[in-house]
Each structure stands twice: as C-alpha cells, then as structure tokens.
Amino acid sequence: MIITIRFDTKYRVPTPPLTSIRHLELGVEDQEMTSDSKILSFEEVSKHYLKTDCWLIISGKVYDVTPFLDDHPGGDEVLVLATGKDATEDFEDVGHSKNAIEMMKDYYVGELGNSTTVQKTTYKPPSTTASTSNQAPASSSTSILTFVLPILILVLAYALYYFAKKEV
Numbered sequence: 001m002i003i004t005i006r007f008d009t010k011y012r013v014p015t016p017p018l019t020s021i022r023h024l025e026l027g028v029e030d031q032e033m034t035s036d037s038k039i040l041s042f043e044e045v046s047k048h049y050l051k052t053d054c055w056l057i058i059s060g061k062v063y064d065v066t067p068f069l070d071d072h073p074g075g076d077e078v079l080v081l082a083t084g085k086d087a088t089e090d091f092e093d094v095g096h097s098k099n100a101i102e103m104m105k106d107y108y109v110g111e112l113g114n115s116t117t118v119q120k121t122t123y124k125p126p127s128t129t130a131s132t133s134n135q136a137p138a139s140s141s142t143s144i145l146t147f148v149l150p151i152l153i154l155v156l157a158y159a160l161y162y163f164a165k166k167e168v
C-alpha cells in the first residue's frame with residue numbers, strides 16, 4: 001500500500017475542529033483520511049485507556065499506540081495519561097518532530113466523530129463569562145436601587161414633615 005503524505009497548507013472548508021495549524025502545515029491532516037475512514041465516538045475511544053490498550057486523540061484523529069508504548073521515546077506513562085481526552089495540546093507541547101508525526105500513520109485507527117469533537121473541544125468560557133452575564137442584571141438593579149432609594153427616603157421625609165406641620 002502506498003501512502004501519500006502531502007505537505008501542503010491548502011485551505012480547507014470547513015476546518016476540522018481539532019486540527020491544529022501546525023498539523024495542517026505538516027500535512028498530518030491528510031494522513032490516512034479516506035472517505036471510508038472509521039468514525040469513532042469519544043466514548044468509544046476513551047474506553048482504551050490502559051497500557052495494554054491505549055488510544056489517543058490527536059488533531060481529531062484516533063491512534064492506537066498500544067504497540068508503540070514500549071518504544072515511545074517519551075515513555076509509556078505520558079501516552080497512557082493522554083488517553084480519554086484530546087491529547088493534541090500535550091502532543092504539540094512536546095514539539096514532536098516531523099518524523100514523529102510521520103510515524104503516527106502507523107497507529108491511525110480513524111476519525112473522531114464530529115459531534116463528540118465539538119463536545120470535547122467546545123471552548124470552556126472562563127467562569128467570568130458566565131458570571132458576567134449573571135452579574136450584569138444584578139449590578140444594574142443595584143445601581144437603580146442606589147438611585148431610587150435616596151429619592152424615596154426624601155419623599156417620605158418630606159411627606160412626614162408636611163403632615164406633621166399640617167397637624168400643628
């Protein structure tokens with residue numbers, strides 16, 4: 001079987017969610033991707049988290065690195081720890097060589113399903129985003145109260161003064 005790995009940077013529409021720019025540059029995007037590539041769910045992939053059965057998700061692709069564990073220059077532990085999640089960042093943080101990236105095709109299993117990809121990679125907004133939207137109405141109502149309360153007190157005080165004066 002002849003496997004062609006292209007090292008082009010052509011623009012793709014739509015951009016696969018988990019594909020990093022670096023991987024696009026290096027052509028990982030084209031590895032083994034065929035129209036009949038196996039589509040795997042995150043749940044399915046995350047069942048393989050052992051030294052005897054170790055699957056990784058890198059750039060939206062799934063790799064069974066079980067046979068590579070003993071030979072991995074970074075050790076087997078890091079690979080097992082990278083299971084059950086999107087390991088793209090971990091993989092890239094190491095700054096793997098082109099050679100390492102080319103090796104990946106030997107362990108390619110399939111593509112991570114889009115629905116689960118979205119679930120995994122959805123940007124988790126920092127808590128401030130959520131709290132900001134919650135706090136906005138609270139703070140605006142507080143400022144309204146700050147404005148209205150003194151007026152109410154003044155009106156009440158004036159009414160009291162007015163009636164007291166009238167009675168005398």
Ligand code: HEM
Pocket residue numbers: 056063065072073074075078079082087090091094095096097098099100101103104107
């Ligand atoms: C299919 C997936 C992977 C393959 C084929 C692979 C392959 C390699 C290769 C060939 C090297 C030697 C250095 C190089 O050529 O870049 C290496 C080093 C290393 N890898 Fe991986 N790797 C994979 C996934 C990962 C992941 C997911 C992590 C982290 C969680 C990781 C962590 C490391 C570390 C820490 C080193 C040692 C770097 C050093 O000492 O300079 N690798 N890997």
